[in-house]
Amino acid sequence: MKKTTVAGLVTLGSVLAITLTACGNSNSSSSSSSSTGTTTKVSFPNTLKNDKPTVDGGTLSVGMVSAGPFKGIFNEELYGDTSDVTVMGPGSESLFKTDKNFKIIYGGPADLKLDNSAKTATITINPKVKWSDGQPLTADDIVYAYKIIANKATQSQRYTDSLQDIVGLSEYRNGKSDQISGIQTPDGGTGKKVIIHFKQMKPGMTQSGNGYFWENAAPYHYLKDVSFKALPSSDKIRKNPLFFGPYKLSKLVSGQSVEYVPNTYYYGPKPQLSKITIEVVSPQTAPTAIKNHKYDIVSVQNSAYQNVKNTKGVTFLGQKGLSYFYLGFKVGKWNAAKNENIEDKNSKMNDPALRQAIAYAMNIDQVDQKFYQGLNYRINTLIPDTFSKFYDKSAKGFPYDLKKAESLLDKAGYKKGKDGYRTDKNGKKLTITLATYQADSTKEAAIKNYIQQWKKIGLRVELLNGRLTEPNSFYEKLDSDAKGIDMFMAGWSVSSEPSPNDLYAPQAPFNYTRMNTPEQTKLLKDIDSTASFNEAHRIQAFKKWQEYMNKEAYVVPMYNAWSITAVNNRVKGYTLQYGGDTSTNGYRGVSVTAKAPITK
Numbered sequence: 001m002k003k004t005t006v007a008g009l010v011t012l013g014s015v016l017a018i019t020l021t022a023c024g025n026s027n028s029s030s031s032s033s034s035s036t037g038t039t040t041k042v043s044f045p046n047t048l049k050n051d052k053p054t055v056d057g058g059t060l061s062v063g064m065v066s067a068g069p070f071k072g073i074f075n076e077e078l079y080g081d082t083s084d085v086t087v088m089g090p091g092s093e094s095l096f097k098t099d100k101n102f103k104i105i106y107g108g109p110a111d112l113k114l115d116n117s118a119k120t121a122t123i124t125i126n127p128k129v130k131w132s133d134g135q136p137l138t139a140d141d142i143v144y145a146y147k148i149i150a151n152k153a154t155q156s157q158r159y160t161d162s163l164q165d166i167v168g169l170s171e172y173r174n175g176k177s178d179q180i181s182g183i184q185t186p187d188g189g190t191g192k193k194v195i196i197h198f199k200q201m202k203p204g205m206t207q208s209g210n211g212y213f214w215e216n217a218a219p220y221h222y223l224k225d226v227s228f229k230a231l232p233s234s235d236k237i238r239k240n241p242l243f244f245g246p247y248k249l250s251k252l253v254s255g256q257s258v259e260y261v262p263n264t265y266y267y268g269p270k271p272q273l274s275k276i277t278i279e280v281v282s283p284q285t286a287p288t289a290i291k292n293h294k295y296d297i298v299s300v301q302n303s304a305y306q307n308v309k310n311t312k313g314v315t316f317l318g319q320k321g322l323s324y325f326y327l328g329f330k331v332g333k334w335n336a337a338k339n340e341n342i343e344d345k346n347s348k349m350n351d352p353a354l355r356q357a358i359a360y361a362m363n364i365d366q367v368d369q370k371f372y373q374g375l376n377y378r379i380n381t382l383i384p385d386t387f388s389k390f391y392d393k394s395a396k397g398f399p400y401d402l403k404k405a406e407s408l409l410d411k412a413g414y415k416k417g418k419d420g421y422r423t424d425k426n427g428k429k430l431t432i433t434l435a436t437y438q439a440d441s442t443k444e445a446a447i448k449n450y451i452q453q454w455k456k457i458g459l460r461v462e463l464l465n466g467r468l469t470e471p472n473s474f475y476e477k478l479d480s481d482a483k484g485i486d487m488f489m490a491g492w493s494v495s496s497e498p499s500p501n502d503l504y505a506p507q508a509p510f511n512y513t514r515m516n517t518p519e520q521t522k523l524l525k526d527i528d529s530t531a532s533f534n535e536a537h538r539i540q541a542f543k544k545w546q547e548y549m550n551k552e553a554y555v556v557p558m559y560n561a562w563s564i565t566a567v568n569n570r571v572k573g574y575t576l577q578y579g580g581d582t583s584t585n586g587y588r589g590v591s592v593t594a595k596a597p598i599t600k
Contacts, residue, residue, distance in 0.1 A: 068472055094585075120198075139194045247261065324558070392500050
């Protein structure tokens, strides 16, 4: 799992599950939320049961719900959002296999061995693994992936504070060395072994998605002649990528659709489908597409579930996603030269009382019940409750409380004028600009509701440019710290290792608020310290961080959502459950049992 932005795939509470961004340990899941919001009870299976014999070949059609086109960056080191993860899905495969609890185990394209005393991780490549052009996966491919991430010319968002624990990586990034001294290939670049040296070992290293080492590779033999600066726009990335997963890209309509066929060099079980197509479908037309059985697999907007739930020939799979949605406040800018977030203590939104008041004025529970039938649920911290050990269920978060919001603003010196709106502390007009991405009409209604809620406490809030922003443009604006954004609503598809370092650390590009405080830095370091090899200590470290983040409210937790997928009953082997084959590639065991979609 990677930490990625949730934009194009998402309506207000819907994440496409093709890349298995949901998780679970059983064949069904249910929720009864009380401390996190309004009590709701819903249940969905997470695996489609189909015992019929597989047909020879067959085409699988996938509808990817998105309000805009996908970028088409077919490279794990360079992509930035979940839409590109989805369109890479059939070909992309992780180096390591995991179990249902996200622990890295033996048996994948490569195996991992940690040595805490030597402070090393040894990666041994399965000799059968080949790229889709027939060339073997080598040590060079693993090293090259780190160079893509660390080289400033690529502008990769994958370079984080966590990766700098690798010896020599920061020196390579800063141009002090043309090699990464802490990554060794004892059998040479064409060998099958890589040894990574760390400054210190971390307690989360046994888990996939930990952020301290990379879990993918890049084809060095294919990309080495392309400059790092040109790599993100290269045809070898955008049009003709190589994968070592079960399928290879065969056709591309830029931003709209992709077609995959079997990778004849695949090391694992022979792919059972002759073709996989993934096509963008707009949120507005997705419900009709589900009813008409246009796709074998398509995500379901939570706002549309009541409209489509009785569709015949379809099974609705669901899982609580490893995702969450939040309200963030811009308090600084990214400094590329220093590779660090620089917080501005004098910025408009750098007042915890103002941020907390905005949070308490949001009637999230009411919105979820009215528009999403309880398929969304308000969350109280920035750690998803899926991580039950580390999630602080006792935290209150920001339940709806207009009186408390009014009191916070009054005490902080935001005075109301005759027009009912508040001024800033200096008596000047206060206008707060909100940015968020386009989805469906339901989201627009929800945003209008929140703007009215903020008006009730005397805050004038306006949308950036008077409207919702196209998803790709929205995240580009956050990346570049575009002027005019005071607060923003966004979402994360998070890692299966719950450390928040890659999202909120001082040197995390994904830290879009640009917050940077000594207190938070200390708490983040404690989560991943050697002391946290003691699980009890790490649990307390997580809870202290959650408490601090709620107190300061730079980032306000809003809601998590059930991730629902409509799957035609002719599909076989499709699951949202982690572990086994799905941990390396979600399409690996998928087949169909009928030539045409089942409609009854």
